[in-house]
Amino acid sequence: MVIKFLKSTYSKFTTALRKARSLLSEKIHSLFRGKIDGDMLDQLEQLLYEADFGVKTAQELTQMVKEIHRVHPSYTTEEYIKALQKHLVEELLRYPSALKQISDEQSPMIILIVGVNGNGKTTSTAKLAHLFSQNGKKVLVAAADTFRAAAIDQLETWAARLQIDIVKGKPKTDPSAVAFDAIQAAKSRNCDVVLIDTAGRLHTKTHLMQELEKMKRTCQKASSQEGPHEVLLVLDATTGQNAIEQAKEFYKFTRPTGIILTKIDGTAKGGIVFSIQKELQLPVKFIGTGEQIDDLQPFNPEAFVSNLFE
Numbered sequence: 363m364v365i366k367f368l369k370s371t372y373s374k375f376t377t378a379l380r381k382a383r384s385l386l387s388e389k390i391h392s393l394f395r396g397k398i399d400g401d402m403l404d405q406l407e408q409l410l411y412e413a414d415f416g417v418k419t420a421q422e423l424t425q426m427v428k429e430i431h432r433v434h435p436s437y438t439t440e441e442y443i444k445a446l447q448k449h450l451v452e453e454l455l456r457y458p459s460a461l462k463q464i465s466d467e468q469s470p471m472i473i474l475i476v477g478v479n480g481n482g483k484t485t486s487t488a489k490l491a492h493l494f495s496q497n498g499k500k501v502l503v504a505a506a507d508t509f510r511a512a513a514i515d516q517l518e519t520w521a522a523r524l525q526i527d528i529v530k531g532k533p534k535t536d537p538s539a540v541a542f543d544a545i546q547a548a549k550s551r552n553c554d555v556v557l558i559d560t561a562g563r564l565h566t567k568t569h570l571m572q573e574l575e576k577m578k579r580t581c582q583k584a585s586s587q588e589g590p591h592e593v594l595l596v597l598d599a600t601t602g603q604n605a606i607e608q609a610k611e612f613y614k615f616t617r618p619t620g621i622i623l624t625k626i627d628g629t630a631k632g633g634i635v636f637s638i639q640k641e642l643q644l645p646v647k648f649i650g651t652g653e654q655i656d657d658l659q660p661f662n663p664e665a666f667v668s669n670l671f672e
Contacts (some may be wrong), residue, residue, distance in 0.1 A: 369571050374659060378651035379669045382632030386413050387671050390446075398431045414602050415633030421642050423449070433593060436485060446665050450636060454663035457645035462591050462619070470502075470548045471555045472589030474541075476595030476616055478576055478608050479562030482624040482650065484513050486596050487559040488520035489658035490622070490648065495524060496656075499554040504544030505530035506537040506577070509561040517559055524655075529549060537561060537573070538580040545584035550605040558590070571615040593618045599634050600625045606641050613642065620647035623661075627652050632670050637663075 364481060389409055393402055410420035410478055423446060429448050430437060446515055473490070477483040485506065491501045503521055507513035511533040521528035530543035531537070541558050548556040561570075581589040590658075595618035597605040612618055623637060636647050641657050647659045 374651040374657065376669050378627035378649075378657075379632055379666075381627070382413070382670055383672065386632065388634075390443070390671070394442050396646070397450050402429055410632055410633060412631075413633040414605070414637055415629035416606075416637035416640055417513065419453075419633070419636050424623070427563060434581050443671055445661065447505070447671055450667045451663050453636065454639060454645075454667070455602065455640070457639055457643065459620070459645045459647045459661045459663065461647065464588075467599070468585075468588050468591070470471075470545070470553045472545060472558070472585055473555065473592045473594060474558050474560065474581060474616070475572075475596060476479040476560050476575065477562060477596055477622075478598075478611060480598045481562070481598045483507075483596045484516050485564060486561050486622050486658060487517065487557050488524070488654055489595075489650070491526055491555075491557055492524055492655050493648075493658055493660075494557075495526060499553065501557065502527040502529065502544060502548045502551065502553045502557045504540055504556060504558040504560050506540040506544070507561040508533055508535050508537045508540060513559065513561070526554065536578050541578050541652065542579050542584045545581065563599075571611070574612075574616045581601045590670055592620060592647075594620050594622050595644075596622045597638070598626060599623050599650075600628050602631055602634060603637070605634065606638060609642050609644070613644075618644060622646075622648045624650035624660070626650055635666065 383469050387569055393406055396402055400549040407420045407425060410423055426449060475483055475487050487503060491503050494501045504524060505514040505517040505528060510529050514530050518528055518530060521559055529540060529547050531540035537560060542560060544556055578590060593616050593663060595608060621644055626649050647660045648658055651657045651659055
């Protein structure tokens with residue numbers, strides 16, 4: 363299923379990455395205007411590490427600059443920056459950010475939204491529902507976070523505002539039952555997409571994580587083994603490398619297919635996108651660019667890299 367990255371959203375990327383760009387772009391341009399030697403390369407690697415690119419990517423990019431300088435010693439600052447941008451875009455494109463394509467027979471698309479408390483999971487579910495609706499899709503949301511009555515109320519309010527269908531359970535009821543009912547309802551109502559909001563899990567609590575495994579099995583049962591088609595893990599960009607540790611634990615139990623990276627506008631460490639993909643081999647599929655309902659966008663590698671270094 364293709365969700366379009368509209369030209370009008372480019373300005374949102376620009377605004378959201380203001381902090382990351384001010385840290386990274388200005389300092390990198392300053393470094394490349396000086397002499398490229400061992401001291402400069404050490405500073406470059408440290409800068410990339412501080413911007414949350416991670417150790418592996420920081421070392422890889424520094425070695426790449428060293429090799430470029432050996433082959434093209436007369437390169438200008440802009441030529442170095444373009445080479446870095448090209449490499450980073452290629453790295454991001456190794457893990458396609460588009461949603462899985464399904465046939466009409468497999469419809470509705472079932473998307474399980476998982477994540478730790480406080481990462482913006484329920485809000486991201488609502489924003490994603492809005493994005494699908496704007497792309498002409500009929501959406502149903504499932505309020506399967508039955509551990510928090512406030513989460514059910516929050517998603518119900520969003521559903522009413524967006525004029526989309528919702529299936530909910532009573533507080534403390536079995537969340538898997540809510541997911542099952544939602545999928546059945548979506549089928550009968552000819553919906554294109556089912557978004558299932560789950561309870562926030564502490565990634566260190568094994569028994570809670572195992573409940574997510576049960577929900578995945580329920581989705582399979584309710585959809586003749588087809589679903590969930592996507593398991594999207596919501597991560598908070600401002601938590602930096604801790605987000606990667608969270609993701610590793612979730613991967614053991616739910617095998618996420620992609621990342622929704624929220625609060626990118628609140629961090630100066632835009633390198634977390636590259637670190638996530640390098641460490642987890644998972645694509646960032648959506649990115650949060652603000653607090654408004656339309657501030658969740660399909661991740662566009664070219665736009666992201668361009669804005670990070672311009």
